[in-house]
Every structure is written in C-alpha cells, then in structure tokens.
Amino acid sequence: MRIKESYHHGDLRSALIIAATHRLENLGIEELSLRKLAEDLGVSRTAPYHHFKDKNALLSAIAASGFEEWKAIATNIFEHSTDPAPVRLRAFIHAYIGYAAKHPQLYDLMFGRTLWQHNEASQGLKDVAFPTFQYQVEMTRYWQQQGLLPASTEALRLAQVTWGTLHGIARLVIDGVYANSAHIEDICDTAADLFMQRCDFVDNVAK
Amino acid sequence: MRIKESYHHGDLRSALIIAATHRLENLGIEELSLRKLAEDLGVSRTAPYHHFKDKNALLSAIAASGFEEWKAIATNIFEHSTDPAPVRLRAFIHAYIGYAAKHPQLYDLMFGRTLWQHNEASQGLKDVAFPTFQYQVEMTRYWQQQGLLPASTEALRLAQVTWGTLHGIARLVIDGVYANSAHIEDICDTAADLFMQRCDFVDNVAK
C-alpha cells in the first residue's frame, strides 16, 4: 500500500492489482473503486487507465490470478494419488467449498455475473478460466472410471451437474442465503454421499 | 408506464413496483435506477422515498412478489399428485431451472447477494422467502419417503444439497458461465439421474 514519491510510480500495474485484491478481500467489492485505489497508492484518479482499459480489465486480472491459485489447489488434491479415489473426491468437495468460503469476494468475481454476464471477461481471463473448467470435466471422467459417479452419463453433462452442486452450495453460503454457515462440513459430506450413493463399500473407507 | 397529470399520482407505490419489474426483466438491473423510474412515471427524483425507505426496500418488494409467483408454480407441480413421484421430481427440476432461465434478473434478485449478503432483505421479504425455503425441505423429506432420495440423510442437509444443485446450475446458466445454454434440458435430466441413481426401476417410468 506504498505511496509513490516520484512522478513515475515504478510498477503501478502490479501495485493496483495488489491493492485491489486487498480491498476486495478485506472490505468487499463495493469498497473497490478506481478512485479509492488511486488514493491508496498516492496517484491521480485516471492513472490506472494507462494500465487497464477499464475497471473490468482490472477485475479480470484479479480473477485470473484467483483461477491460477485455485487450479493449483485442485491439482494438488486430485493428483495426491496416495489417497484412495473416494477420499480424494470427498477432499475435493471440501476444498472447493472451503476455498469459496475463505475467499468469498474473490470467488464471486471468478464465477459471478460481474465478469461473465455480458461477455465482459478479458481474453486473458478466459485463457486461464477455460482450462480450469475443462479440468473439472477431466476429474469427473476419472471418478466415473473409478466407479464413484454414474458411468452411463456423458462426462461433460455430469461435470456440469456436479460442479453446479458445488457452485450452488458455495453461492448460497457466501451470498448469505444460508445464514447459518456452521454446518458447511456436514453439507459437503452430504453432497459427497449423494454423488456416491451407489458406492457403500468405498463410502465407509472414504469417511 | 403512465405519466401522472395531477400533483398526487394516485398509486405511486404500485406503479413503482410495476415499472421497476418491467425495467428489471427487460433491460437488466443496471438499467434500474430510482431516477429513471421516476422519469418513467413523470414524477420527481425523490418521490419514491415516500413509499420505500431506500432502493433496497423497492428491490425487496419486487423479490417478494417473485417468491409468491415461484411458490405457486412449485406447489402446483408438487401437489399434482396424479403423476407418479419420480415424474414430479423430474418435472420440478426442469421447472426450477426453467423459471430461473425465463426470469434471470428476477431470480438473481430473489436468490442473489444484492438483498441477502448484508442482511439487507426487508422483513416482508423474509416473511415470504423463508416459507419457500422451508417448502424445499418438506418436498425433500417426501421424496426421501418415496425412496427417490437417500433416506439415511437428514432432510434439511439433503435439501441444502439438492437445492444447491439446482441453484448452482441456474446460476451458471444465467450468469453466462455456461455460454452455451442449448443443453439445459439434458443437464436437468442428468441432475435428476444423479439424485435418483439408486432407483433404476422407477427411473425408466420417470423418463
């Protein structure tokens, strides 16, 4: 949150992303305005426009780095192959909701209407987001092959539903519709049970 | 969208809700400002404040009427008891996503962060929304009793997950994350299959 002393800031672009992420996560998106950001950094109101086309471009950059972080977490769990598959699926569910609960504002930016609704996501964001979406499909296919999820359904469709489940739970929690967030772990386990209904034999192992 | 001719409008409160709903559904929430609304109705910028405490109160009123409409649709399907239970569950899923896809802006208002995040929903909205949430739990319990959903799980937890699934799919569709909305019906059926994976015998009947 350093203030610049010389006419040129040095690395205003990075400083903007850092300050914006800080404001987003700690104060909420409604406290994230370009003018406040400029003031934080001791820079004029319009200085950010030399590094980002508009506010959306800045938000896209923040979301993109969120996707990179999340992809690393997901990959780490999925490829932690010493654990049996059901355990990893259950862990993934908890990790997904956990990530959303820990970074509600960032999650909203990554998966919410702000950037996606009117195709306002920058190309750079799409480049990092789409592989993440695709990874979800690959994981689903693997879990089908492992007999944890119904094998009869096309992986893409099933991934859309299972991701939908996680996304929906995440949204209800972070949007404040589930006022009581004390039972998140229970809800995650219930989701896992619903996914793996046919697998009683492994289910006990997984828990 | 009538303009008033006398000093007093007559029924500005209702006119505001109607005009606001119209703007919301046809132009999107970003085109819904109190000032534009006032201009639509030929009334001063501050006139709405004599009928609604602030913008949130107006939005709450719109959302509340949305809940009433949705509750009627849901009740109609659930209590259409001539159809077998699996058919009704499947129909409910399609109706839920269908309602969200048909009224994306209203759905966002009803179930989104705008009103719920900081407990900004009015008491009137809560009074009509909470019974709707509760109804979801009752339906879930019934479907458990019918053997369509796992009976071992507490109804509340299971309802949170199944509702999460529908909510998540709805959000991904209306927020523009699923760019291609051509396969909504397929996705709904996949969700139904996932819910009822232990019920092959009734599943064929349901489809």
Place this chain on the structure above:
DNA sequence: CGCTAAACTAGACAGCGTCAAGATAATCTG
C-alpha cells in the same frame, strides 16, 4: 372551513467510471 398529515418537489452533496487535453520523464535514435 380549517387543520393535519400525506404526498410530492427542488436543491444539494458526495460518490462513481471515464473521456479529453496537457504535463512530465524515461527511453530510444541519430
């Protein structure tokens, strides 16, 4: 008819994103 209270208006304020035009400084070129 006169009074009260509800309904409505005009003016103002602080905030926002963003455009245009000009100033400054670092960097590249001859």
Place this chain on the structure above:
DNA sequence: CAGATTATCTTGACGCTGTCTAGTTTAGCG
C-alpha cells in the same frame, strides 16, 4: 550526447448514481 518519441501521469470536466434537507401542494377529516 542531443533530440525526438513514447510511456506515464495529472487536472478538469461530464453525466450518472443514491439520498439528505427543506419547502410546497393537496387530500382527507373533524
């Protein structure tokens, strides 16, 4: 090294937003 180019930053302005305060109009009621 000198000069030109270009990236970076600034000031000023515009139109938009929600909402507060103070004052005006009118409907309804005793």
